[in-house]
Amino acid sequence: MTALQTDLTAIIPQLTGAGAPYSAGPDAARFLLMKVLLNKQAFINKATPAAQDPADMAQVISLGQAIVNSKSYSLTPHYFDNFGPNNGGADPGYGWGPGKEMILALPNLPGVANNNGRASAGIDARWMMGLHYNSWGGKDITSGPQKGVYGGAGWNGFSTVADFYNAFDPSDTMRKGNVAYPGSTDASGLKVGLLQGQQYDEHGVARLDRNGNPLIFSTNVSLIEPDPKTLEGDGVRVIKYAPDYQNYSGGQQGNQLQIFRYADVLLMIAEAQLNTGATADALTTVNDLRTARKAAPLTALTLVNKSNLYDVNTLLAERQKELYWESWRRQDLIRMGVFLQPWALKTSDNPKYLLFPIPATQLIANPNLKQNPGY
Numbered sequence: 001m002t003a004l005q006t007d008l009t010a011i012i013p014q015l016t017g018a019g020a021p022y023s024a025g026p027d028a029a030r031f032l033l034m035k036v037l038l039n040k041q042a043f044i045n046k047a048t049p050a051a052q053d054p055a056d057m058a059q060v061i062s063l064g065q066a067i068v069n070s071k072s073y074s075l076t077p078h079y080f081d082n083f084g085p086n087n088g089g090a091d092p093g094y095g096w097g098p099g100k101e102m103i104l105a106l107p108n109l110p111g112v113a114n115n116n117g118r119a120s121a122g123i124d125a126r127w128m129m130g131l132h133y134n135s136w137g138g139k140d141i142t143s144g145p146q147k148g149v150y151g152g153a154g155w156n157g158f159s160t161v162a163d164f165y166n167a168f169d170p171s172d173t174m175r176k177g178n179v180a181y182p183g184s185t186d187a188s189g190l191k192v193g194l195l196q197g198q199q200y201d202e203h204g205v206a207r208l209d210r211n212g213n214p215l216i217f218s219t220n221v222s223l224i225e226p227d228p229k230t231l232e233g234d235g236v237r238v239i240k241y242a243p244d245y246q247n248y249s250g251g252q253q254g255n256q257l258q259i260f261r262y263a264d265v266l267l268m269i270a271e272a273q274l275n276t277g278a279t280a281d282a283l284t285t286v287n288d289l290r291t292a293r294k295a296a297p298l299t300a301l302t303l304v305n306k307s308n309l310y311d312v313n314t315l316l317a318e319r320q321k322e323l324y325w326e327s328w329r330r331q332d333l334i335r336m337g338v339f340l341q342p343w344a345l346k347t348s349d350n351p352k353y354l355l356f357p358i359p360a361t362q363l364i365a366n367p368n369l370k371q372n373p374g375y
Helices: 001-015 024-046 054-069 161-169 262-275 280-291 314-321 329-334 360-365
Strands: 102-104 177-179 192-195 238-239 257-261
Touching: 024 054, 024 238, 024 257, 024 262, 024 329, 054 262, 102 360, 161 314, 238 280, 257 262, 257 360, 262 280, 314 329, 329 360
Parallel strands: none
Antiparallel strands: 102 257, 177 192, 192 238
16 A cells, blocks of 8 residues: 555656546546545455544545645536536537536547547447437437437446435435436437436437337336336436437447546545544535535535435435446445445345455466455
C-alpha cells in the first residue's frame, strides 16, 4: 500500500492533463489515490476492515478539495446527460447538453474504430443487456434505421431488484429516472433510468412482448423465471446510458464510458468526513449533491446501516443511488463490511468471495502465482 500511495503521490505533479478526460491527468491520479486511501483497510483485511486512519481520511478530503477547487468540473444539470450520446459534446441531438463531470472516461466516438490506440468501449452493451427484444422498431418498418431492429433491440437480460427501485424517495426522480430523454424517447419511446411499467413506442402505442402480451417491466424478479407469461417482463430495467440511435450497434456510439466522475469525488469527501467525526460537514456535502439532483435534503447521515443496506440516511445508500451501473457497488460493500450479508435474491456468502479466483490460464503461465483460498 505504501508503494502505491507513494507512486500516485509522486506522479500527480508530473501529469499535465493533456488529453483529459480521455487520458489520465493529475485529477485522475488524485481520484485514484482517494480510492486507494478509502479502501486501504479493506485491501489489508477484506473480511474485517479496520477503522480508517484519520491521516488517510484527511488526505482524502485534501485531494478531493483540490479537485473541487480546480473549478474544472460541476454537477451536470440533467443527470442522464452524463451518460447520453452527447456527454462528450459531439452530438447535440441528444439530451440537454454535454456532461460536466468527466474526470476520466473512455472515448467511444461515432464511426471511430480506434482512438489513440484504444478500441471503442462497446458502450452499446450498457443498454443492450437490459432492453427487451422489441424495445425499438416495429414489424411494419421496411426502411430506414429501424429496419431489421424489431425483435433484436436488446438481450432482455439484466435487471435490478425491487428493494433498490423502491429505496428512492419520491423527490429523487432525476436519478431514478423512468423519464423521457430527448433524442431517445422521440425515436423509440424508450425512457431512461430505472424502467418500470408499460413500455411504449415513439407514437405512444403500447409495446408487446414476443408472446403478444403487453410489455410491462414489473418489480418482480427471480433468479429463475419459470413462467413464460412473465419471463420477458419481470424485473426493473436499467437504461443509464441513453442509446445512440444513429449508431445503435457495433460499438461506435457517441456515449463516453464514465470511469472517474466528479459526483464520486463529493461522495468520497463525505465518506472521509464521516470517518473523522465531521458528520455535519458530510451531511452538507451530500445534501449539496442531492440538491443538484433535485432530491429532498437528508436530516441525518451515517456511514452504513448493517440491518438495512437501503437506509436512505446512509452514505452507502446515497452512493448506490448516484453511482448505480458504474461498477463501484462491490467495492463499497466490501469496504463497509457488508458484502457477505444476505439481500434480495442473495444468501449469506462464503468469505472466499471477497476475492475473485485467479484464472487457470494465469496460474499456468506464472507458476509463482497461488490460487486464492477456497477456489
